[in-house]
Amino acid sequence: MNKIQMMERAEILVGAVDDLPTIPIVATKVLQLLDDPDVSIEEIADLMLSDQVMTARIMKLLNSPVYKPTQEITSLKRALVYLGLRHVRELALTTSVINAFDGTSGALELNAFWEHSFGVGMVSKIIAQKIGYKDLEKAYISGIIHDLGEVFLSNFLREPFLEVLDYIKIHPVKLVDAEAELLGTTHCEIGLCMARKWNFPEAYCDVIAYHHSPTEATVDPILCAIVNLSDLFCTVRELNYGGREWISFNLSEEEAWTILKKESPEFAHMDVERFCYELDDAIPDVKELVSSIFTPL
Numbered sequence: 652m653n654k655i656q657m658m659e660r661a662e663i664l665v666g667a668v669d670d671l672p673t674i675p676i677v678a679t680k681v682l683q684l685l686d687d688p689d690v691s692i693e694e695i696a697d698l699m700l701s702d703q704v705m706t707a708r709i710m711k712l713l714n715s716p717v718y719k720p721t722q723e724i725t726s727l728k729r730a731l732v733y734l735g736l737r738h739v740r741e742l743a744l745t746t747s748v749i750n751a752f753d754g755t756s757g758a759l760e761l762n763a764f765w766e767h768s769f770g771v772g773m774v775s776k777i778i779a780q781k782i783g784y785k786d787l788e789k790a791y792i793s794g795i796i797h798d799l800g801e802v803f804l805s806n807f808l809r810e811p812f813l814e815v816l817d818y819i820k821i822h823p824v825k826l827v828d829a830e831a832e833l834l835g836t837t838h839c840e841i842g843l844c845m846a847r848k849w850n851f852p853e854a855y856c857d858v859i860a861y862h863h864s865p866t867e868a869t870v871d872p873i874l875c876a877i878v879n880l881s882d883l884f885c886t887v888r889e890l891n892y893g894g895r896e897w898i899s900f901n902l903s904e905e906e907a908w909t910i911l912k913k914e915s916p917e918f919a920h921m922d923v924e925r926f927c928y929e930l931d932d933a934i935p936d937v938k939e940l941v942s943s944i945f946t947p948l
């Protein structure tokens with residue numbers, strides 16, 4: 652099964668779902684507006700206030716222990732000033748994506764899924780900083796949304812996807828390879844179809860499609876390599892969908908490592924063991940963030 656055939660299969664599967672979740676048009680507009688260097692806080696606030704659910708979630712997140720404001724923030728405009736516009740991009744997109752996939756009927760345990768996603772986001776941001784990547788927020792968002800296709804498989808292909816999850820419990824293969832073998836497509840192609848339907852910016856589509864094969868990326872191979880490596884780190888640590896996926900990796904054999912070493916020679920000398928301890932220290936923050944997102948509004 653080659654990439655084109657897997658893409659065709661993904662298009663058929665995604666196309667067959669009538670009630671595919673949508674993300675608010677406001678979220679896509681906010682992303683576009685934030686790309687404009689002259690945009691003002693007033694413009695962004697006016698746009699966001701037209702989506703009550705998004706506004707409520709952002710205010711809630713912001714007043715959670717994760718952001719630790721010195722006093723309660725009650726207006727969206729103050730929130731935007733406090734956060735800075737770049738942070739808003741992250742919140743607008745992630746809160747919308749999370750809302751699109753509420754529910755408990757899927758094969759995946761959503762809390763564990765988002766802990767993995769936010770964990771990959773956090774590690775991506777750390778790696779991006781270490782290699783001097785220009786847009787840390789973009790790295791963070793990319794990590795959070797990289798596995799979107801999994802939620803589709805979990806919700807809309809529940810039974811076949813459960814077979815995939817059972818398969819990797821007894822066979823030493825990666826989840827993505829088991830999907831290709833048993834479903835004829837993977838969460839990468841499925842995620843790409845969804846991201847296109849939702850008008851995600853090209854760089855995010857690229858990460859969703861190529862985070863398991865960063866050398867094939869066409870828009871931003873460095874970003875894909877960052878997310879790929881973060882994904883590997885999270886999968887072998889405690890942010891791995893509850894230990895479902897069999898995986899071990901040898902850093903020197905990873906194509907992402909080769910890409911990033913070329914980008915930043917200092918990164919090549921990183922003390923990997925120490926880095927893993929640093930990540931373990933950050934795990935409670937990720938869990939706290941996810942639990943604050945999922946407590947009811």
Ligand SMILES: [Fe+2]
Nearest residue numbers: 797798862863
């Ligand atoms: Fe993935």
Ligand SMILES: [Fe+2]
Nearest residue numbers: 771797798882
């Ligand atoms: Fe992942």
